[in-house]
Amino acid sequence: MEIGGAKFRENFEITIKNNYGETIDKKTIKSQKPILSGKSDNPLLSTSFTLENFKKVFYENNFVELLLTTFYFTFFGTVGAIIFGILAAQLVNQNIQGRTYMRGILLFPYVGPVVALAYTWTLLLDPNSGTLNALLVNFNIIEKPINLLGQKYITMSILGFEFKLRLALTTVIFFEIWRYFPLAFLFILARLQAIPQSLYEAADVDGASPIQKFIHITLPQITAIISILFMIRFIWNFNKFEDIFLLTGGASGTRTLPINVYQQGFAVSDIGMGSAVSIVIVMLLLTFMVIYFRLIGKRANEV
Amino acid sequence: MKFKSLTIFLIISSFFLTCILSIWKIMSTLQGLSFTNLNITTVFSICILLSLAFVLIGKKIHHLIKIFSLSFLFSILYFYLNEASPYWYILGVFLITLFFTDKLKKYSMESLKEDFISEKIIFDFITLFGIVFFAFVILFPFYIMLVTSFKTQIALLVNPLDFSLDFTKSLSELFKSYFVIFETYNFGRYILISSAVSIGTVIVTLLFAIPAAYAVARLNFFGKNFLSTSILIIYMFPAIVLVIPLYTVFSQLGLRNSIFGLLIVYTATTLPVAIYMLQGYFKSIPKDIEDAGIMDGQNWFGIILKIIIPLSLPAIASVALYVFMIAWNEFLFSLMFLDSPKSFTLSRAIQYLSGDAETPRQYLMAGSVIVTLPVLFIFIYFEKYLVSGLTSGSVKG
Secondary structure, three states, X not given: OOHHHOOOOOOOOOOOEOOOOOEOOHHHHHHOOOOOOOOOOOOOOOOOOOOHHHHHHHHOOOHHHXXXXXXXXXXXXXXXXXXXXXXXXXXXXXXXXXXXXXXHHHOHHHHOOHHHHHHHHHHHHOOOOOHHHHHHHHOOOOOOOOOOOOOOEEEEEEOOEEEEEEHHHHHHHHHHHHHHHHHHHHHHHHHHHOOOHHHHHHHHHOOOOHHHXXXXXXXXXXXXXXXXXXXXHHHHHHOOOHHHHHHOOOOOOOOOHHHHHHXXXXXXXXXXXXXXXXXXXXXXXXXXXXXXXXXXXXXXXXX | OHHHHHHHHHHHHHHHHHXXXXXXXXXXXXXXXXXOOOOHHHHHHHHHHHHHXXXXXXXXXXXXXXXXXXXXXXXXXXXXXXXXXXXXXXXXXXXXXXXXXXXXXXXXXXXXXXXXXXXXXXXXXXXXXXXXXXHHHXXXXXXXXXXXXXXXXXXXXXXOOOOOOOOOOOHXXXXXXXHHHHHOOOHHHXXXXXXXXXXXXXXXXXXXXXXXHHHXXXXXXXXXXXXXXXXXXXHHOOHHHHHHHHHHHHHHHOOOOOHHHHHHHHHHHHHHHHHHHHHHHHHOOOHHHHHHHHHOOOOHHXXXXXXXXXXXXXXHHHHHHHHXXXXXXXXXXXXXXXXXXXXXXXXXXXXXXXXXXXXXXXXXXXXXXXXXXXXXXXXXXXXXXXXXXXXXXXXXX
């Protein structure tokens, strides 16, 4: 009988016979459960290896774009977090009321669970009923809602030059900065509080302006901690998975290497490919670490 | 020179006040007031008037009388130049202006002649502005999270700007989302699992970390340097790289979907940090005390139990809190290893909830509040310990 030739919603009967040519009753078939069994070698214990996966990683996986996105995300996330960290530390280090409370509040994004914060941001930025878009439309700042997490590019024109901004990636970077500047803030604040007050008093006697004091006293004192923070945060941001996964799932131009590990290994269920991408990450990381210990490893011990 | 610093003073201070008033307006819009225009130019010009009046009056009137009368006049002007608004909104404007004029106290026509006064003005107001800005940017998402959990999906779709809470409703109506996630989504169970995993991780980690840190700090043994550097290297090793090998091995061993498996992974990832943090503290304890212990005939375990642990309780507390925080917030491993709702942790449960597009957002936010609150409470209560924990060992996350 040919099932493929059946018409739409056509009924037909299938007769099943056993090896002796007797027809089997429908009820006996239903009463038996199908048994499925299989046997295969344990892939972890086999000794056949292949470099096929690495070839695929480098040639069939948009590797250049993947790498560029990862670097873009990592670099701007790190630099942004450090800049905001310096600003916040500079603020809190002054004699203001409620300084300890301010320090506590500033650390909230860092200590909060990433799941809760990421979903709150998705809600906030939602184009249809998100608060941010609704506010901007309400005050006539934009005409129609922008899909901040779902749009890959946005065209902007500044001074007559038109350029494309990677919108979703930028939003994710801002989330990253928001969540991790507290850490930079904490380290820089600890360093700022250790600067002897006499340095500033001497500068006052010499008639230095606030900007001069910042450039000539504060900045040299915090360069060591900044360089350490930069390298450490760079390595951690390079491996960041949860934040991007929860915000965009790696869609609309936010696919970084760690997201790719997940997509290859679990979404496509190709454990081999996932592992190959992981190995690439480890190789890149080892390179960073060697550079890190060459450049500032010695200085790290002094702080 | 005086004219230049006066202009800078007027512009910067008015800019600051305009920003605060705009934030106040945005927050009131979220309470259901229908403002559609920020009126920045109008507000900015009356702010300039206010600052100018303040400097011109100088010290002729008592400070308190001056700020009250000026703020009062400002609020009336603001009321007439803007769209109709309820009294509580104008009261807010009055209080903001009062705060602002009080901050202006040290400025007068005389003080504008000082050296570098324009830079000082800029620094002063940037500080004030920065504090308001940072507080707003950080607290706003938390505020939205909390308030959304008390609203309903329909109300939010009709007017995404109305976050006002209706307190006339009964309590059970107001906390409906929380009842629902506990009853139909089983969040009570997830809280228990999350707490068990986190507290278990803390206990197991400390059990291993204290002797290990003591060994690294005090004892001399073969390969000690190698061990202490490898601790740091393991610590820097990314979780995303470990996930695939662990996944395959755990699948074979049947450790997926089990709390025990999660406990192993969490302990393994937090142990290096804990050892690193503790050994730094142990090294700072004077060795003489231990020598005295040895004289009394204590062995290593006696020394650790009777001397080291009592002396380093603050450090142990901060390590414990830090490890608890990592374990409670952890998401990656719980996403990979837990598939059945029977063994979900809180983070994984919320992610599972959001996977269903039809889950109303207030349930999602109620879940988020439940997972966030314990951590924030612990953080606020033990801030001192946690901050020292964060600075001494942590770059993780």
